Amino acid sequence: xxxxxxxxxxxxxxxxxxxxxxxxxxxxxxxxxxxxxxxxxxxxxxxxxxxxxxxxxxxxxxxxxxxxxxxxxxxxxxxxxxxxxxxxxxxxxxxxxxxxxxxxxxxxxxxxxxxxxxxxxxxxxxxxxxxxxxxxxxxxxxxxxxxxxxxxxxxxxxxxxxxxxxxxxxxxxxxxxxxxxxxxxxxxxxxxxxxxxxxxxxxxxxxxxxxxxxxxxxxxxxxxxxxxxxxxxxxxxxxxxxxxxxxxxxxxxxxxxxxxxxxxxxxxxxxxxxxxxxxxxxxxxxxxxxxxxxxxxxxxxxxxxxxxxxx
Amino acid sequence: xxxxxxxxxxxxxxxxxxxxxxxxxxxxxxxxxxxxxxxxxxxxxxxxxxxxxxxxxxxxxxxxxxxxxxxxxxxxxxxxxxxxxxxxxxxxxxxxxxxxxxxxxxxxxxxxxxxxxxxxxxxxxxxxxxxxxxxxxxxxxxxxxxxxxxxxxxxxxxxxxxxxxxxxxxxxxxxxxxxxxxxxxxxxxxxxxxxxxxxxxxxxxxxxxxxxxxxxxxxxxxxxxxxxxxxxxxxxxxxxxxxxxxxxxxxxxxxxxxxxxxxxxxxxxxxxxxxxxxxxxxxxxxxxxxxxxxxxxxxxxxxxxxxxxxxxxxxxxxxxxxxxxxxxxxxxxxxxxxxxxxxxxxxxxxxxxxxxxxxxxxxxxxxxxxxxxxxxxxxxxxxxxxxxxxxxxxxxxxxxxxxxxxxxxx
Numbered sequence: 001x002x003x004x005x006x007x008x009x010x011x012x013x014x015x016x017x018x019x020x021x022x023x024x025x026x027x028x029x030x031x032x033x034x035x036x037x038x039x040x041x042x043x044x045x046x047x048x049x050x051x052x053x054x055x056x057x058x059x060x061x062x063x064x065x066x067x068x069x070x071x072x073x074x075x076x077x078x079x080x081x082x083x084x085x086x087x088x089x090x091x092x093x094x095x096x097x098x099x100x101x102x103x104x105x106x107x108x109x110x111x112x113x114x115x116x117x118x119x120x121x122x123x124x125x126x127x128x129x130x131x132x133x134x135x136x137x138x139x140x141x142x143x144x145x146x147x148x149x150x151x152x153x154x155x156x157x158x159x160x161x162x163x164x165x166x167x168x169x170x171x172x173x174x175x176x177x178x179x180x181x182x183x184x185x186x187x188x189x190x191x192x193x194x195x196x197x198x199x200x201x202x203x204x205x206x207x208x209x210x211x212x213x214x215x216x217x218x219x220x221x222x223x224x225x226x227x228x229x230x231x232x233x234x235x236x237x238x239x240x241x242x243x244x245x246x247x248x249x250x251x252x253x254x255x256x257x258x259x260x261x262x263x264x265x266x267x268x269x270x271x272x273x274x275x276x277x278x279x280x281x282x283x284x285x286x287x288x289x290x291x292x293x294x295x296x297x298x299x300x301x302x303x304x305x306x307x308x309x310x311x
Numbered sequence: 312x313x314x315x316x317x318x319x320x321x322x323x324x325x326x327x328x329x330x331x332x333x334x335x336x337x338x339x340x341x342x343x344x345x346x347x348x349x350x351x352x353x354x355x356x357x358x359x360x361x362x363x364x365x366x367x368x369x370x371x372x373x374x375x376x377x378x379x380x381x382x383x384x385x386x387x388x389x390x391x392x393x394x395x396x397x398x399x400x401x402x403x404x405x406x407x408x409x410x411x412x413x414x415x416x417x418x419x420x421x422x423x424x425x426x427x428x429x430x431x432x433x434x435x436x437x438x439x440x441x442x443x444x445x446x447x448x449x450x451x452x453x454x455x456x457x458x459x460x461x462x463x464x465x466x467x468x469x470x471x472x473x474x475x476x477x478x479x480x481x482x483x484x485x486x487x488x489x490x491x492x493x494x495x496x497x498x499x500x501x502x503x504x505x506x507x508x509x510x511x512x513x514x515x516x517x518x519x520x521x522x523x524x525x526x527x528x529x530x531x532x533x534x535x536x537x538x539x540x541x542x543x544x545x546x547x548x549x550x551x552x553x554x555x556x557x558x559x560x561x562x563x564x565x566x567x568x569x570x571x572x573x574x575x576x577x578x579x580x581x582x583x584x585x586x587x588x589x590x591x592x593x594x595x596x597x598x599x600x601x602x603x604x605x606x607x608x609x610x611x612x613x614x615x616x617x618x619x620x621x622x623x624x625x626x627x628x629x630x631x632x633x634x635x636x637x638x639x640x641x642x643x644x645x646x647x648x649x650x651x652x653x654x655x656x657x658x659x660x661x662x663x664x665x666x667x668x669x670x671x672x673x674x675x676x677x678x679x680x681x682x683x684x685x686x687x688x689x690x691x692x693x694x695x696x697x698x699x700x701x702x703x704x705x706x707x708x709x710x711x712x713x714x715x716x717x718x719x720x721x
Contacts, residue, residue: 063678063720065392065413150548152556171498171548171696261696262689277385278685279719 049293055286062280075287084263084271085288089295092246092267095181099245102185104238107192108230112222114193115200126197133190141254144183145170155179170256173264180255180265184248192237199233200226235307239300246296249273268292342372343619345606346387347401348380352574353640364626371619384409391415391609398612398620403452404437404603407444408678416607419443422617427625434603435645439676447605448628449642451570453671454505454599455664456585457578462490462564466585470509470534470597473588477544480564492544494554494563497535498695500687502551502567505597507531508672509590514687519679521716523687524709532694532701539695549695569599570641570664578641579660586667601671603645637661643668679716686712 056075060068079085114125132140147154148169156166169179203226211221249269252259259266259274266274272292276285349357354377361375376397378386384406390396392415400406400416410416419428419436420443428436428443437445458466462480467473477492496502500514507513512527539545546557558566558576566576567587576582587597606624626632633644634654641664644650655661674680689711690704699707 059721061719062388062409063412065388146552149550150546150553152553166548168548168696170550171692172698260688261692264689277381278681279715281719284718 052286052289055282056290058283058286060282060286062282065282068283071283075283076291078284079287079291085291088266088268088271091177091265095177095184095267096242096245098181099184099188099248100238100241102181103188103241103245104192104234106185106189107194108196108227108234110189111193111196111200112226114197126194129193130190132187133194137187137250138254140187141183141251144179144186145255145257148179171261173261176256176261176265180252183255184245184251187251188241188244192234192241195233195237196230199230202233203229231307235304239303242300242303243296246299268295341370341619342374343399343616343623344374344376344397345399345401346376346378346383346397348378348383349401350377351571353571353636356636356639360627360632364623368622371622373623387609388413388415391611394611396609396611398609398616399606399624400609401606402604403674404445404447404605404676405674405680407437407439407607408676408680410607411439411442411444412678415610416444417610417612419446419608422608422621423624427621430647431628431645432647432650434673435605437603437605437676445603445605445607446624446628447603447645448633449605449636449640450601450603450645450668451642452599452604452674453601453664453668454502454567454569454587455573455667456587457558457566457568457573457576457582458585459558459561459564459582460580462561466565466583467588469589469591471591474538474542474544477538477565478542481544488543488546490561491546491557491563493538493565493567494546494549494557495567496551496554497539497545497549498692499551500684500691501600503531503535503687503691504672505567505587505599506535508598509588509593509595510534511593511595513672514683515675515677515679519675519677519716521679521683521686521709521712523683523712524705528705528708529701532691532704536694536701573641574639584660584663584667586663586670596670598670598672599667600674601668602674605645678720682715682719683712686715 054070055068057070057072058068058075059071110129113119114122114129119125148156150156150170153169155169159166167175169175207225207229208221211225216224246267247269248267252265252267252270253273256265256270258278259270263271263274268288269292272285272288275281275288345361347354347357358375361373365372380402383400383402387396387400388409391410392413396415400410407416423446428446431446432450434450435447436443437447456466463476465476467476473493480490480492481488482490504514507528510527510530512522512525512531514521514523516522539547546553546563554563554566555568555572555575557563558568568576573584578584587599589596606627608620612620628646630644630646630649630652633642633646633649634652636642637644637649637655638658638661641661643661643665644655649655687708690699690708693699694701694704
């Protein structure tokens with residue numbers, strides 16, 4: 001029940017609002033519009049991040065889940081002393097670099113072909129080539145796992161029909177990692193292709209016509225015109241590619257069955273998942289998560305800075 | 312400290328909401344929620360049984376939700392710590408140690424009287440720290456030898472016979488192996504255990520310390536390796552799915568597998584069950600691991616729902632359902648009356664399964680087990696990809712298990 005005093009206070013507040021200058025009123029309105037998103041960000045991003053840092057400074061584990069204690073930076077020291085961390089970190093860097101470069105190269109190459117006038121049924125080709133990206137990762141990872149499995153897998157079947165001996169795809173670290181890269185490139189190139197294709201369409205034909213008049217060949221056009229003009233579109237896609245590949249937990253976990261063989265195919269995100277949810281070392285995993293966050297942040301900043309400097 | 316607790320509870324609640332599918336499937340006074348990990352034919356059977364219960368009891372309702380094993384355990388702990396989660400959680404007995412230690416489940420003697428619990432066999436009420444935490448509706452997971460009826464006339468009784476029969480049944484054509492004598496997921500520790508026990512080995516001592524670097528482990532690894540490389544009776548690459556397909560397509564004459572698969576293999580018509588063989592060298596039978604599977608009660612379930620839970624569990628673990636499950640899914644009942652009933656005692660397939668169950672090793676209910684299994688997996692696989700010798704593998708798995716236990720349970 002609103003009292004008379006409440007009603008008077010409200011009226012005074014409204015009057016005060018009416019006296020605001022237009023820019024202050026605009027700021028207040030914009031703040032109100034932003035508030036829900038800000039609250040959501042606080043709850044969904046900032047708070048968990050803060051909480052994760054807190055857990056990383058603790059001894060939290062499954063056996064003291066109700067009664068953990070802050071122990072300082074001990075978990076960070078344990079992370080850096082863990083030989084598994086350094087091996088996995090190196091593997092993650094190689095994985096991210098190789099996958100991003102291959103996805104990007106393949107995507108741009110296919111986009112360049114699809115952009116040519118001689119290609120017929122372009123929409124159909126685009127739709128077919130988009131499939132690997134459009135399909136659920138879960139299903140794709142498990143299907144590919146089956147195709148790479150043992151003597152009965154489709155991949156070894158194909159090799160056998162070409163007279164090539166079967167490969168122990170999922171049983172040897174190097175082969176399993178190679179198979180994982182192949183599948184990830186297959187799943188990731190369509191995104192790069194779509195971005196590149198959209199970028200190519202925005203390049204005016206007159207640019208190419210002028211180049212042709214100057215006698216430029218297709219390679220010159222591709223390297224000196226297409227690629228530089230694609231950079232604004234490709235750069236965000238490459239940045240996203242780095243982040244996605246660095247964090248691609250789903251594929252690594254499902255395709256290798258949790259880092260098999262012998263935990264030799266983990267990248268940092270799957271390593272942290274395993275430590276948290278198989279070994280229940282929450283404090284340690286939280287510390288590793290913070291380390292991953294910092295690495296990723298610095299890597300992306302470094303990449304963007306390098307690109308800016310080149311520009 | 313208070314602020315930290317508040318923050319902690321807030322986040323756990325949020326995680327629980329996520330884990331429980333945003334909102335958490337909490338029951339009401341007339342509704343109970345069960346999280347289970349039954350798959351395949353067992354899941355179909357369970358869901359049908361729940362439907363029948365709901366039809367027969369209009370005032371009460373059971374809601375059954377499936378979750379994959381690992382996810383079920385993690386989600387349940389997170390949810391229960393936050394004061395949420397299902398009323399009942401169904402899973403293998405080895406979950407009990409983690410659940411009881413995290414204080415996320417309630418003892419059954421707080422809900423059921425001694426008379427009800429006494430109707431179960433010793434293995435049917437799973438103890439941890441001397442208290443009953445899990446009420447099993449089945450004893451199972453014991454691996455057995457499944458033989459194709461058309462090709463295997465008599466199941467091998469000893470490991471020597473296994474080699475001989477395996478060799479005879481392995482068919483070569485045009486330089487390719489058309490059929491193997493035996494296929495199974497030999498690189499997975501759980502499936503390797505029967506051979507270890509036949510050499511007199513085991514993986515953990517009574518104090519929970521791993522016992523992996525032993526002569527028995529080395530001998531068992533070498534034996535399984537020889538089955539493949541020296542005697543040629545098992546395929547070169549193997550995982551569970553591949554072995555399953557090979558046996559179903561008659562590209563393997565025998566398979567070692569558990570009760571969850573026997574119906575798919577056409578037991579007892581197309582194939583038949585046999586006890587795992589006896590090791591000729593030691594005189595010991597290959598003994599697989601056996602585990603009870605059943606229900607645990609969420610610590611947060613309010614007492615006003617106990618009557619409904621009692622009623623539901625009397626049905627879900629009752630004689631009628633256990634016997635139907637045994638007939639259909641080859642599980643071993645946990646109620647004494649069901650075990651003694653003619654329907655169970657006169658079924659020859661179930662009697663063989665029971666005999667194997669009696670020749671099995673109970674799964675130790677200690678938290679160290681998950682670290683020991685995990686430590687074994689890598690070196691085991693590397694032995695079978697020829698990257699590691701059995702002696703080195705045994706050493707490595709012991710070291711790894713000790714490290715994992717020390718890190719996770721300081």
